[in-house]
Amino acid sequence: MFPIFLNICGMGVETEPAAASAASLSLDGARRALEDASRRTRQLIDTANDAVVSIDHKSVIVDWNRTAETMFGWSREEAVGRILTDLIVPPQHREAHHRGLGRFLSERSQQGILNRRVETTALARDGREFDIELSVWPVEAGDGSITFSAFIRDISRRKRNEQTLRATQEKYRQVVENAYEGIIVTQDGQLKFANPRALELTRRSMESALSTPFIEMVHPDDRARVYGNYLRRMRGESVEPNYVFRAVAPDGSIVWLQIAAVAIEWEGRPATLNFLTDVSERVALEAQIKQTLAEREAILETTAVGIMFIQGGRIKWINDALERTMLGWGDGETIGQTGEIAFRDHGDWSRFLKDCLPALERDGTYESDWEVRRKDGTPWWCHMSAKALNSANLAHGTIWFFLDISARKRAEEEARRSLVRERELSDLKTRFVSLASHEFRTPLATILSSIEIIDDFGPTLPEHERRELIRLVKGAVGRVMGMVDQVELIGRAEADKLEFRPELVDVEALAGSIAREAEQAHNARGRVRVAVRGVDGPRFLDSKLLFHILGNLVGNALKYSPAGDDVALDVDGDAGAIAFRVADRGIGIPQEDHARIFESFHRARNVGNVEGTGLGLSIVKQCVELHGGTILFESEPGRGTTFVARIPTHGP
């Protein structure tokens, strides 16, 4: 049976010429050559990687090589002589084996499994069924007997690998087919692959997708960008990793797609693998948010209420009304600064923090009125209210609202002032009534009694008595007139109607004449000593007002000091001002009256019978202030009083 293998192994091609030449040799030589060839063939078969098995026409195994021994677990001795089907053919193939063998033997048909590679399964000794590849061919011997030989290869590992590969491929296919992202491969500007989701996103059939140039699926306005990115990616340059473009469907509808692409090789040539995500909703939402934000911003920017957002103690956002209109800063200048910029000084700012922080920590809100300032320092009143985003944690920030309430504050202040004024006026009225009832009574009584005497005894009165009576009447009328003048003057001063009309004044002459007039009015000839120093030439002063100032001061000094005492009027000038000092050694002013001594109608408790209205010093003070000057005094009861009026003045 070995010759069979000469044929099946192709050894015949090599040995045939040898056999032909052997014919001319002796039979022994021929046999030896044949035996050599057989041995070589045997060795070849035994070292083959495939199992080599031969059977006769009854399926009895006639040959079984080493690989067959290890592949099936039967030794050559055990296998040879056994029926092939019993040994290594799995039960389900046995009938087909016998049928095929019978058909060949009866019809000599080369159909079926003969002379080709067939994949089937075989049975090992341990009962394991495994995949094999089989090629069988019949060999007819010279005597007409037929044997079949087969190369059998264990392909179970390859099969397993194939199966694994198929499973893996199937897994990838499943992933790609069911991916929520569209996946496409483009090459030469054309789609080469598209998963179902990609077709869904581009609203195309597979046919339309693969036949339409990719750029045509892109909205005309986005083509330059998409194409530019594609070119850069193919050149290996860096490209934005993903971006958004509009895809146009065949029906013209638009889908916003986010695309992420990588360069790959597809069927051996460069291509791009692209992942597409539908972001239409996100884009619409973003547009809506943008619109809403723009609307909110417009509202916040156009409101007259100042609004700012503070975080970490610093201004994060501020509207125009607050930054520019209310605080007077430039656009964006206050961003990053603290709220201290709105306060007059650090003290104010600290007071404000001390007030608002505990309230914000406690309630998450704060409300109060504060005087703040603009960048140029102009103060204004504002009503502030604040709300913490999260009262449990102020670090989240606070929103502040500012309302300009300067007008309201001004109105309040005005109302308060007019209330005070009203009270002062009514006070003034009361005091005037009391003045009229007390101070007017004495001179009027003098006038009345004098006139009654003249009336009753007129013709009989000696001339000198009549003259004395008339002098008394004149004096009393003069005092009443003086008081009426003062009331009228103070009325004008209170109504801000006293005018300041400076002119060039000879100060020395004026001081002298006022002193003389005062002496005369108080019947105190020679008591006023006038000394003028440092005033060379005329000065700008209002002589009428100066007359009220010095007249009242000198008059008081005379009135409130003993009849024989001197009174000093010292005038000391320098380049910018003149100090008028009026000193006496009279009754003085008690300490308790100092604070109110310049108030209208106020008289000290120690005036006794000295006549007066309590208006003189009030007039003096107003006249000094109209000049822009100041008035001070020093006084001790029983020792005397000194008033000093310091009046700024300029020469011509």
Ligand code: ADP
């Ligand atoms: P009067 O008309 O009462 O003098 P004035 O307004 O001139 O009013 O003065 C107010 C008050 O101040 C006086 O009533 C008096 O009590 C006190 N006074 C003013 N000058 C002197 C002075 N030289 N010596 C003492 N008291 C004075």
